Amino acid sequence: MDKEKIKINPEFYDIMPVEYQELVENATYGKEDRGWKDVGSSKELIEEHSLCAGCPESIAFRHILASLPNPEETVMVGSTGCTSLVFPHIALHNIHSLFGNQNAVASGLKRALAYRFPDKIKDVVVLAGDGATVDIGLDMTLQSWFRQEKFATICFDNELYANTGGQESGLMQKGFVGKMAPAGKQFEKVDMPGLAKTSGCHYVAMLTSSKPNRVEKVIRNAVLIAREIGPTYVQIYTPCILEIGKQMMEGLQEMRDSEGPGQRFEYQEFITDEAKAYMEAKHPKKKRKKKRVEEKKVD
Amino acid sequence: MEKYRVLPGPEAFLPPAAACAGVVLPDPGQGHIHGEIVPEDAAMEEAAKRFLSAKVPTIFPGPLVLWGWNENAEQKATAIKALYDVLKSHNNGALLIPMPDYRPKYPKIDPEIEINPNHPNLTIWHNKIDVCMFVGVHCHQANMSLKIIRGGTSCYTIAMCAQAGHEDAMITFRDATPEKIMKLVDAVKRLKDSGASNDVRGTA
Ligand SMILES: Cc1ncc(C[n+]2csc(CCOP(=O)(O)OP(=O)(O)O)c2C)c(N)n1
Ligand code: SF4
Numbered sequence: 001m002d003k004e005k006i007k008i009n010p011e012f013y014d015i016m017p018v019e020y021q022e023l024v025e026n027a028t029y030g031k032e033d034r035g036w037k038d039v040g041s042s043k044e045l046i047e048e049h050s051l052c053a054g055c056p057e058s059i060a061f062r063h064i065l066a067s068l069p070n071p072e073e074t075v076m077v078g079s080t081g082c083t084s085l086v087f088p089h090i091a092l093h094n095i096h097s098l099f100g101n102q103n104a105v106a107s108g109l110k111r112a113l114a115y116r117f118p119d120k121i122k123d124v125v126v127l128a129g130d131g132a133t134v135d136i137g138l139d140m141t142l143q144s145w146f147r148q149e150k151f152a153t154i155c156f157d158n159e160l161y162a163n164t165g166g167q168e169s170g171l172m173q174k175g176f177v178g179k180m181a182p183a184g185k186q187f188e189k190v191d192m193p194g195l196a197k198t199s200g201c202h203y204v205a206m207l208t209s210s211k212p213n214r215v216e217k218v219i220r221n222a223v224l225i226a227r228e229i230g231p232t233y234v235q236i237y238t239p240c241i242l243e244i245g246k247q248m249m250e251g252l253q254e255m256r257d258s259e260g261p262g263q264r265f266e267y268q269e270f271i272t273d274e275a276k277a278y279m280e281a282k283h284p285k286k287k288r289k290k291k292r293v294e295e296k297k298v299d
Numbered sequence: 300m301e302k303y304r305v306l307p308g309p310e311a312f313l314p315p316a317a318a319c320a321g322v323v324l325p326d327p328g329q330g331h332i333h334g335e336i337v338p339e340d341a342a343m344e345e346a347a348k349r350f351l352s353a354k355v356p357t358i359f360p361g362p363l364v365l366w367g368w369n370e371n372a373e374q375k376a377t378a379i380k381a382l383y384d385v386l387k388s389h390n391n392g393a394l395l396i397p398m399p400d401y402r403p404k405y406p407k408i409d410p411e412i413e414i415n416p417n418h419p420n421l422t423i424w425h426n427k428i429d430v431c432m433f434v435g436v437h438c439h440q441a442n443m444s445l446k447i448i449r450g451g452t453s454c455y456t457i458a459m460c461a462q463a464g465h466e467d468a469m470i471t472f473r474d475a476t477p478e479k480i481m482k483l484v485d486a487v488k489r490l491k492d493s494g495a496s497n498d499v500r501g502t503a
């Protein structure tokens with residue numbers, strides 16, 4: 001793991017825009033203990049985004065990219081939706097798949113990479129909206145889990161089709177009236193974590209993106225378990241502030257309000273015994289160096 | 300129907316893809332000038348003339364040569380720099396402006412330091428570029444960009460393509476290697492040294 005593949009030819013170094021110079025000098029490729037704490041002190045793998053100002057998807061995206069264990073050997077598969085506007089701006093291999101097809105594309109990709117690079121670890125990570133994951137792509141999502149395809153699926157759950165103006169999605173809450181769903185949702189929010197468990201996922205987590213350290217832990221688990229054991233699923237609440245009528249500073253509070261005990265985004269985590277044993281053996285918990293804080297003695 | 304020629308614009312808001320207008324790609328050993336198939340050496344001579352008679356001759360290296368992702372890319376970078384150096388020694392206004400990637404940048408690019416395939420005209424207008432060469436730009440992005448340049452600017456375009464060439468450039472080379480780029484460097488040097496370079500504006 002190193003920066004071998006992102007070397008600027010010396011003849012052109014001085015003419016490259018500064019964001020690329022920073023990327024090769026100061027990005028966290030090849031760093032074993034990357035994490036959300038690098039955000040702000042290292043060059044991020046996301047340059048800029050074209051989401052609405054304050055959109056929680058953008059912060060979730062940044063923390064996910066900061067948490068991937070092996071970014072230089074990772075390919076992300078996206079789908080149509082607000083997230084697809086961010087993918088062109090990330091310094092990571094990625095494929096834009098036709099809306100809903102992301103888990104089918106990722107299945108083929110993961111197999112092809114394993115065949116083509118048998119001696120390398122290559123991670124595949126799907127990141128798509130709830131419409132892509134749970135509605136139009138549900139077949140592909142579930143089938144990839146039934147087949148035990150080894151990649152992680154991350155769903156940005158904003159409980160509607162944001163990019164097309166607020167249509168009803170399977171993950172929308174019952175009773176919610178969307179801008180393009182005026183009759184209100186008649187059915188319950190689909191229990192996707194439940195479906196993931198019964199469909200063969202080895203690690204399932206549901207959370208919001210309000211706590212970066214939690215996002216980091218979950219993403220690391222999901223990617224590492226998918227690498228060797230089998231499919232994993234992560235559902236992150238990234239409220240569409242535009243569609244629920246919030247201001248740009250209100251996304252964080254919306255997530256906090258929705259993750260308390262008994263709320264629909266209360267933190268859930270599930271891991272199979274096999275995955276747990278694998279993680280304990282191969283990727284034991286990172287021991288953070290504790291900073292000794294010298295207490296000032298007051299006379 | 301009159302034969303379509305690939306000429307400097309501004310041609311139209313949406314010029315046709317030259318391929319749709321009947322322009323075909325050269326075979327190995329050939330190039331094309333304005334859509335006409337010619338021996339590669341003839342295309343070399345014409346490109347050298349265009350470069351030397353330009354006010355702001357510019358090379359736009361793309362990601363395939365900006366990054367040292369294999370030995371070939373590294374050697375091409377050296378050859379491209381050699382081409383730039385010879386152009387610069389002839390004309391201090393020569394430019395080397397990268398096309399580092401293809402993402403639509405928001406709110407807009409800085410045309411002084413880069414070119415973006417989605418609106419290449421901004422960089423061309425801003426720097427008053429009258430002759431440019433694409434090298435190391437992936438096929439689809441190069442074709443799209445060359446078409447936009449033809450549509451909205453009067454810039455003369457040259458493509459040093461590593462694959463089968465570009466119909467949408469006014470001069471195209473194909474199968475570009477570091478050696479082929481160095482051959483162009485030699486052609487420019489020869490013409491420059493012959494002193495014929497000040498009145499060599501080709502006929503479009
Ligand atoms: C095959 C196909 N069907 C429909 C669309 C139209 N479309 C674009 S984005 C979108 C909704 C995306 O919703 P979601 O996956 O929840 O992502 P979000 O925008 O909410 O992040 C739809 C239906 C499309 N682009 N392609
Ligand atoms: S429409 Fe909603 S989900 Fe999409 S970028 Fe805007 S706030 Fe974010």
Ligand SMILES: [Mg+2]
Pocket residue numbers: 081129130131156157158159160161162169
């Ligand atoms: Mg959605």
